Amino acid sequence: MSIKISVTVNGVxxxxxxxxxxxLVHYLRDVLRLTGTHVGCDTSSCGAxxxxxxxxxxxxxxxxxxxxxxxxxxxxxxxxxxDMMHPLQEAFKECHGLQCGFCTPGMIMxxxxxxxxxxxxxxxxxxxxxKGNYCRCTGYHNxxxxxxxxxxxxxxxxxxxxxxxx
Amino acid sequence: xxxxxWIGKSVRRVEDKRFITGMGRYTxxxxxxxxxxxxxxxxxxxxxxxxxxxxxxxxxxxxVVAIYTGADVASVxxxxxxxxxxxxxxxxxxxxxxxxxxxxxxxxxGDAVAIVIAxxxxxxxxxxxxxxxxxxxxxxxxxxxxxxxxxxPLVHADVPANxxxxxxxxxxxxxxxxxxxxxxxxxxxxFVNQRLIPNAIEPRSYNSSYEAATxxxxxxxxxQNPHLIRLLMCAFVLGIPEHKVRVVxxxxxxxxxxxxxxxxxxxxxxWCTKKIKRPVKWTSTRTEAFQLxxxxxxxxxxxDMGFDKDGKIMALRVKTFANLGAYLSSFATCVPTYLHxxxxxxxxxxxxxNVDITAVFTNTTVVDAYRGAGRPEATYLLERLVDLAAHExxxxxxxxxxxxxxxxFDGINQPGYQTQVALQYDSGNYEGVLxxxxxxxxxxxxxxxxxEAAGNGKLLGVGFSTYIEACGIAPSAVVGSLGARxxxxxxxxxxxxxxxxxxxxxxxxxxxxxxxxTFAQVVADxxxxxxxxxxxxxxDSEAVAFGMGTYGSRSIAVGxxxxxxxxxxxxxxGKKIAAHKLEANADDIEFASGKFTVKGTDKSVGFGDVALxxxxxxxxxxxxxxxxxxxxxxxxxxFTYPFGCHIAVVEIDKETGNVILKRFIxxxxxxxxxxxxxxxxxIHGGVVQGVxxxxxxxxxxxxxxxxxxxSYMDYCMPRADDVPMIETAGQVTPCPHNPLxxxxxxxxxxxxxxxxxxxxxxxxLWSGGHKVKDIRMPVTSERVWRxxxx
Numbered sequence: 001m002s003i004k005i006s007v008t009v010n011g012v013x014x015x016x017x018x019x020x021x022x023x024l025v026h027y028l029r030d031v032l033r034l035t036g037t038h039v040g041c042d043t044s045s046c047g048a049x050x051x052x053x054x055x056x057x058x059x060x061x062x063x064x065x066x067x068x069x070x071x072x073x074x075x076x077x078x079x080x081x082x083d084m085m086h087p088l089q090e091a092f093k094e095c096h097g098l099q100c101g102f103c104t105p106g107m108i109m110x111x112x113x114x115x116x117x118x119x120x121x122x123x124x125x126x127x128x129x130x131k132g133n134y135c136r137c138t139g140y141h142n143x144x145x146x147x148x149x150x151x152x153x154x155x156x157x158x159x160x161x162x163x164x165x166x
Numbered sequence: 167x168x169x170x171x172w173i174g175k176s177v178r179r180v181e182d183k184r185f186i187t188g189m190g191r192y193t194x195x196x197x198x199x200x201x202x203x204x205x206x207x208x209x210x211x212x213x214x215x216x217x218x219x220x221x222x223x224x225x226x227x228x229x230v231v232a233i234y235t236g237a238d239v240a241s242v243x244x245x246x247x248x249x250x251x252x253x254x255x256x257x258x259x260x261x262x263x264x265x266x267x268x269x270x271x272x273x274x275x276g277d278a279v280a281i282v283i284a285x286x287x288x289x290x291x292x293x294x295x296x297x298x299x300x301x302x303x304x305x306x307x308x309x310x311x312x313x314x315x316x317x318x319p320l321v322h323a324d325v326p327a328n329x330x331x332x333x334x335x336x337x338x339x340x341x342x343x344x345x346x347x348x349x350x351x352x353x354x355x356x357f358v359n360q361r362l363i364p365n366a367i368e369p370r371s372y373n374s375s376y377e378a379a380t381x382x383x384x385x386x387x388x389x390q391n392p393h394l395i396r397l398l399m400c401a402f403v404l405g406i407p408e409h410k411v412r413v414v415x416x417x418x419x420x421x422x423x424x425x426x427x428x429x430x431x432x433x434x435x436x437w438c439t440k441k442i443k444r445p446v447k448w449t450s451t452r453t454e455a456f457q458l459x460x461x462x463x464x465x466x467x468x469x470d471m472g473f474d475k476d477g478k479i480m481a482l483r484v485k486t487f488a489n490l491g492a493y494l495s496s497f498a499t500c501v502p503t504y505l506h507x508x509x510x511x512x513x514x515x516x517x518x519x520n521v522d523i524t525a526v527f528t529n530t531t532v533v534d535a536y537r538g539a540g541r542p543e544a545t546y547l548l549e550r551l552v553d554l555a556a557h558e559x560x561x562x563x564x565x566x567x568x569x570x571x572x573x574x575f576d577g578i579n580q581p582g583y584q585t586q587v588a589l590q591y592d593s594g595n596y597e598g599v600l601x602x603x604x605x606x607x608x609x610x611x612x613x614x615x616x617x618e619a620a621g622n623g624k625l626l627g628v629g630f631s632t633y634i635e636a637c638g639i640a641p642s643a644v645v646g647s648l649g650a651r652x653x654x655x656x657x658x659x660x661x662x663x664x665x666x667x668x669x670x671x672x673x674x675x676x677x678x679x680x681x682x683x684t685f686a687q688v689v690a691d692x693x694x695x696x697x698x699x700x701x702x703x704x705x706d707s708e709a710v711a712f713g714m715g716t717y718g719s720r721s722i723a724v725g726x727x728x729x730x731x732x733x734x735x736x737x738x739x740g741k742k743i744a745a746h747k748l749e750a751n752a753d754d755i756e757f758a759s760g761k762f763t764v765k766g767t768d769k770s771v772g773f774g775d776v777a778l779x780x781x782x783x784x785x786x787x788x789x790x791x792x793x794x795x796x797x798x799x800x801x802x803x804x805f806t807y808p809f810g811c812h813i814a815v816v817e818i819d820k821e822t823g824n825v826i827l828k829r830f831i832x833x834x835x836x837x838x839x840x841x842x843x844x845x846x847x848x849i850h851g852g853v854v855q856g857v858x859x860x861x862x863x864x865x866x867x868x869x870x871x872x873x874x875x876x877s878y879m880d881y882c883m884p885r886a887d888d889v890p891m892i893e894t895a896g897q898v899t900p901c902p903h904n905p906l907x908x909x910x911x912x913x914x915x916x917x918x919x920x921x922x923x924x925x926x927x928x929x930x931l932w933s934g935g936h937k938v939k940d941i942r943m944p945v946t947s948e949r950v951w952r953x954x955x956x
Contacts, residue, residue, distance in 0.1 A: 022288075026287075030197070035188070035191075035195035036187070036189065038367075039194070039449075040368065040452065042453055042877075043879045045878030046367060046452075046878055048367055076187065076188035077187065077189075080187060085187075092186050093178055093179065093183070093186060094178060096179065096846075098182060098185055098186065099420075099678030099847060099848075099851060100368070100418065100420040101185025101190045102190075102192065102419025102420055104185050104186060105188050123891075126886070127886040130885075130886040131885040131886050134367055135367070136365060136420050136851070136855070137420055138847060138851050138854075139852075139855075139884075139889060139915075140850075140854065140884075140886040141854075143886070144891070
């Protein structure tokens with residue numbers, strides 16, 4: 001048995017028939033071949049699979065592909081606009097916020113959600129927002145700095161608050 | 167930035183763009199044409215006889231391509247161990263077979279009984295669940311000290327007392343016993359250095375394929391050392407021709423030691439792909455990662471440190487039971503011995519040391535090198551004892567260390583320091599890092615703050631750890647004499663392209679360390695060219711001639727040195743070409759800032775021009791080969807010995823026992839630094855892993871051999887809100903024996919940090935009048951609360 005879904009991923013509309021048990025993360029990775037979203041665990045604990053569903057961060061291993069029907073999804077591949085890196089992407093490079101890179105897409109997507117509703121988070125607020133995402137490489141030090149750096153950049157750019165939704 | 171001073175700069179990483187845009191390429195991202203997927207049937211028991219395996223129902227299920235059991239691979243070798251350690255009496259260690267699939271009995275939870283290959287991952291999982299295995303459960307043993315006792319269940323029938331080997335090192339035990347007996351004060355600790363689970367966030371993943379027309383295999387593997395995997399798999403397990411096997415370690419999502427080893431699944435998938443003539447892929451679930459990825463630590467130790475009346479250390483005596491798990495992992499045997507016993511000199515002038523190790527099989531997951539590998543265990547033992555002794559003798563812990571440090575030596579004007587436990591330290595300034603750490607802490611004020619805190623329902627404590635590690639692994643002749651079954655040099659090839667662009671092929675493998683940046687910095691600096699003109703290639707046995715991979719903080723010290731050796735050959739040949747072009751003698755040519763110049767003149771020719779001439783040799787020195795491409799094998803003269811001082815400040819809630827890590831100071835001397843930003847990053851991450859051991863992490867087995875916290879819901883690793891910013895500082899004591907003067911930074915954080923945190927907890931408890939000798943890791947609120955009830 002398969003079920004028909006229509007889902008807009010990074011601005012592109014996809015129509016597919018999927019098994020009801022297919023997880024959204026596997027739909028993104030194996031069907032759409034968007035492999036920037038990673039799988040690090042089987043208990044929804046690590047956050048490596050974090051994407052945005054209708055503008056909010058969500059763990060794509062905790063959703064079935066069929067639940068994503070008629071939603072708008074942004075993955076790490078769709079975060080940059082017109083080849084311009086998102087300030088968080090720039091910040092992670094500038095502040096050495098990544099080492100092996102495996103948790104990085106999930107970290108950036110989670111942090112992007114935070115900065116959408118809190119443009120000037122404190123260190124404590126950043127750490128609290130990121131506690132659903134494991135990183136085993138950085139000790140979080142430079143990830144926190146990256147989020148602070150991006151927040152300052154976004155503020156300096158004085159862009160109006162903008163949802164990362166297409 | 168001028169073009170010739172890349173070394174020492176915090177250059178932003180060139181590899182980052184693919185990772186921050188989701189374009190990294192990890193093994194699980196790869197789907198090959200005709201791809202099949204594997205799932206395993208694994209033992210739910212720690213120890214059981216296999217009575218029967220019924221695959222009939224599974225075989226007829228939808229999508230199933232093939233199923234193999236232990237009987238099918240009975241004639242295939244098991245995975246080997248790469249380091250031989252002998253018993254004290256000279257007998258060779260016990261080396262039971264570690265089969266690709268077990269046929270007779272399972273020896274730990276997760277042991278593989280069958281592999282199911284199907285058209286999709288879901289179908290493979292479905293069919294694996296339909297395989298019916300009948301077991302007869304056997305009594306099991308999980309604790310190393312229990313496993314050696316008479317009557318303990320035997321993990322392998324032919325390994326008496328479950329003992330792989332016993333081993334000792336240092337001064338004769340009689341001399342050490344006497345020195346301890348005569349000591350004015352003896353501090354004794356009996357403790358467990360608990361088992362840790364590495365938990366790289368990328369689970370292990372393999373994808374193996376076979377092309378019948380060419381008889382060629384390709385294995386994509388999340389490994390730290392593709393060439394080593396190829397060698398072990400071809401020569402020792404499958405007996406297939408090495409030159410017909412390509413092993414690729416693409417982007418690897420963290421490793422920390424757990425991806426050094428040659429795992430059974432790598433060889434089994436490669437065996438299967440030839441059988442079914444289709445690619446086979448398997449990616450570990452996190453549950454499997456907990457059950458199968460080689461664990462770390464797991465020592466049970468009793469240690470005595472004797473002091474004279476002034477606090478000088480007179481002797482150290484150590485007895486450790488090291489748990490190796492159910493089988494021998496690739497380097498399991500060298501961890502408790504040559505990476506632990508040899509480090510027990512620490513930074514101190516201790517004149518008498520004896521260490522005695524019994525390495526033991528149990529019905530648990532294999533144990534092998536995990537970030538630091540033996541050195542964290544040695545550091546924990548020493549630094550806990552020194553801090554305990556300070557409390558017991560009512561001395562200041564910093565003063566006690568200053569009193570016992572080996573005096574500074576640079577390894578050039580002063581010789582290296584010969585320890586009592588086989589190593590010769592290269593260079594060191596140990597008091598320097600502690601002085602710097604105390605300044606950063608503001609030690610004098612701290613003791614006042616500690617007194618004030620006690621009045622506010624809090625206990626404040628400071629803990630020190632001054633550590634040393636042996637890195638830059640390793641001089642082949644030395645490790646060969648100690649039982650290593652491989653050389654531990656590294657290979658670096660520098661290929662100057664005709665246009666002067668440079669491709670570098672290194673046997674080191676990056677999985678977060680940033681080699682594509684630091685190695686390019688070295689090359690650009692030495693050749694006086696832009697970093698944009700340098701490409702670092704690694705991780706593919708077909709591109710890189712050979713390599714021993716990345717572990718033991720060896721990449722820059724050994725791999726980087728191999729590249730420097732090749733650069734020297736490039737420059738030497740370039741001088742000959744330049745001399746011909748400039749009509750001068752090659753001896754009169756000097757190379758700097760990307761230019762070959764006739765000494766004392768302004769006559770020069772650029773690096774790019776020389777490169778082009780080497781490939782278009784129309785006007786060329788007679789007898790000189792065209793081309794500008796050199797490869798070098800660099801075998802280090804000695805280990806390198808990074809060291810440092812870590813200081814933790816903790817606050818304990820007197821009501822709940824909750825511990826908060828308030829500050830963490832790390833002063834690390836890793837020799838010369840190529841990229842300070844990357845070194846700091848390595849320290850941050852290492853420190854937090856060490857803090858994880860101190861406060862959060864620890865594998866828990868029940869009496870039935872079940873890992874009771876084998877998931878991210880149960881095994882607690884540090885999260886973003888568990889740790890503070892890490893305050894780092896450096897000191898530079900160059901390594902005297904490699905061309906870059908570097909020592910390595912990958913493991914320092916993990917080695918130094920754990921005892922600093924535990925010492926801080928103990929210090930806080932003593933400040934509240936709770937004079938406990940030890941507290942078991944991980945130091946949970948409950949354990950602290952209980953300690954305060956005494």
